[in-house]
Amino acid sequence: MSSLLRNARKGLRRLLRPGTITLDGLVICTDAAMVSPQVRNGLFKETYEEPERILVRRFLKPEDRVLEVGGGIGLVSLTCARICGVANVLTYEANPAMEAVIRNNFRLNGLEPNLRNKLVTQDGRSVTFYVNDNIMSSSCFDRNMGTPQTLPSDALDQVLAEWKPTALVMDVEGAEIEMLTASHLPGIRKVILEIHPHIVGEEPTRTMLEHLRQVGLIERERVQKSILLQREG
16 A cells, blocks of 8 residues: 555544544554554554564465564454454563453454463563553663563563463563563564564664574564564474
């Protein structure tokens, strides 16, 4: 879709102020009382999480069992659930304010993937999370843009052992570095990952990707900042 058409569509939707839109065949809430202006604009323009959505639709298969870390508003979770079934999708979202938004989007679509309103970390400790009204700026990193809250977490390797996913979808605003460099991701055959070198730096990002390569997860495709890695064989 051309940028001109996207902007025209966004302008029309901002004028009409719909409470929901249909995106990728899914009904998504755009009510200003529930969704931040930044997310709302991305939804109206249809660019919200677009690279992840493209890779999920292209590479997830019905036989996959998905762990999503960083659920946002639930759009990517729902995309995964339409492909793999709700029983095969587990979504983690750290921001406490997002649970109502996610569950509302689930309800709008009659789909209820598994949801845990917690962080995922390397070791399962409680950590400081910086909550921003713009969910795309909420992060474990203090960027002078959010309110600190101490939140519980589950350890990544324990979640992998319990849930036994074959696919990992992750968008955690830089926290991927510590998590992924500390794990061999047993059982994971494909990873759809948004990287954040603008937050954590180019070198840590390269180190993480090299670690994933060494455990057999090779980069196969990239759409903007989102990449697909697949295990050899």
